Amino acid sequence: MKMRQLLLALTFATTGTLAVTGLGLGLVIGQTTAAKAEGIRSGYSYATKETQGLQDDDMSNPGYLWVDTGEDLWSKAEGDAGKSCNDCHGDAAESMKKAGVSYPKYKDDIGKLQNIEQRINQCRTDNMKAKAWKWESSQLLGMTTYVRNQSRGLPVSVAVDGPAAPFFAKGEAFFNQRRGLLDMACKHCHEDNAGNKIRANVLSEGQINGFPVYRLKWGKVGSTHRRFRGCNKQVRAKPFKNGSDEYVNLELYVAWRGRGLGVETPAVRN
Amino acid sequence: MASARLKVPKKAKKGDIITVKSLIKHKMETGQRKGKDGKPIPRMIIKKVSATYNGVEVFSADWAPAVSANPFLSFKVRATESGTIELKWTDDNGKVVSQSAKITVQ
Incomplete structure (x- = not known):
């Protein structure tokens, strides 16, 4: 920590502007990220x-049976609000494209991290006024798989x-x-x-x-x-x-x- | 709820050999396993699969407990005329799931 402060102070002293310091740090972080991404291997x-x-x-991948389940549930209205996912989010291919890559995410309203499963259930209880799905139920797995499938390749x-x-x-x-x-x-x-x-x-x-x-x-x-x-x-x-x-x-x-x-x-x- | 998938080429030339691919969600319980209470879990498998092409049976199979869960099945058939290819899966409970797809033959 002390080292970093010293480094910051040094950079600050030599360049004299805060903006340049920030840029320099950003570059360093960017480089390490790229280096790490090259060496890693998917399962x-x-x-x-x-x-x-x-x-x-895709036709022989049994996981797609769950994607199909999620797709069916996407446009199914449930709960007291009488809404389905589709009513708010529209076409999942558009609205959910970024969801699969960015979760778990920090949420202000709960003050901690939330993953896709929890986000889906929060949507169900708060917005649809429906019962939360059980973890590992075919519905929650189906919906999570369907949502994350939209980000495939990203x-x-x-x-x-x-x-x-x-x-x-x-x-x-x-x-x-x-x-x-x-x-x-x-x-x-x-x-x-x-x-x-x-x-x-x-x-x-x-x-x-x-x-x-x-x-x-x-x-x-x-x-x-x-x-x-x-x-x-x-x-x-x-x-x-x-x-x-x-x-x-x-x-x-x-x-x-x-x-x-x-x-x-x-x-x-x- | 869609628990089965079926894929047939949309178009084919008359006389061509086409590949039909299918997938179904099923636990395919073998009947050999024991539950937590020590009692055997009753067998529950898909025992028969049959495919019809415009109502005529072109393929059928009797399955045994060794077939995996969520089984994938693919077979080849000669495209003769435009119409529907339908697959039917029958399990030990007698529950039948069917899925059909259309093909245009030129």
């Missing part, structure tokens, strides 16, 4: 050829500065924190050993650009938080609840790790 590149094939053809770009910064820091701390009986942190597998084998499986970088993802093991689509829970259980740690603050913060950090990767929802993984 797709770790999958077997057969699994990749399933994802490549690079993930979440905001981690400003009001989101403290939550991002918490997410990063979670990622690096040892936990469970095996005393392992997320980073031990997904940063230090990505590409190596854990028993018969190849460890990926743990990128979430394809979520909600169709997992062959699950035989259905599942959310990011279901995956987090699974990982936590594997290191014999007590998993947090779906939609808990801990997991939403972690989701932001993990999304940021994969910034620049194209959204692949619904991806197919083993």
Whole structure:
């Protein structure tokens, strides 16, 4: 911290204007971001050829069954307000195009981060006056998959500065924190050993650009938080609840790790 | 709720061999697994799939418990005339899901 202040002061002293200092800092940040985006690999590149094939053809990708579910629900009026998603948001291909790349996002009204699932449920309870969908229900999974599918191919770009910064820091701390009986942190597998084998499986970088993802093991689509829970259980740690603050913060950090990767929802993984 | 997908080429020349692709949402419970209470989970699979081309059956299959969940099925058929290709999936409960698609043959 002291070093940075000194650096700032130095730059300020030499250039003499605040505007130039800001520009210089921006450039530095931009460069590091680009360098990181080149080195990272989507989980797709770790999958077997057969699994990749399933994802490549939209007709054979079973995740699209959930996209269809979401598409049906999009224009279905529910709740006391008698509104559907379509009544406010119109064509999802236009209105939801940016949603898939920018969540989790900081929301002023709740004073913390919110991910797509929570945003959908907030819309349902506040605007549609309908009951919130249960986590991992086919409706919530369907809608999340449908919404995120609209951003397919666009690079993930979440905001981690400003009001989101403290939550991002918490997410990063979670990622690096040892936990469970095996005393392992997320980073031990997904940063230090990505590409190596854990028993018969190849460890990926743990990128979430394809979520909600169709997992062959699950035989259905599942959310990011279901995956987090699974990982936590594997290191014999007590998993947090779906939609808990801990997991939403972690989701932001993990999304940021994969910034620049194209959204692949619904991806197919083993 | 759309729980099945069917894709047929929109146009084809007479005599061409076309590929029909389909996907259906189904848990395909094998009947071999046990639940948390230790009791076997009853079998619940799609036991029959059949395809008709303008009412004439062109393809059918009896499925067994080894078929995966949310099964994908693709087969080839010769395009003879314009019309509808319809697929029907029948499961152990007798529930039938059908999906149809139109094809124009020139």
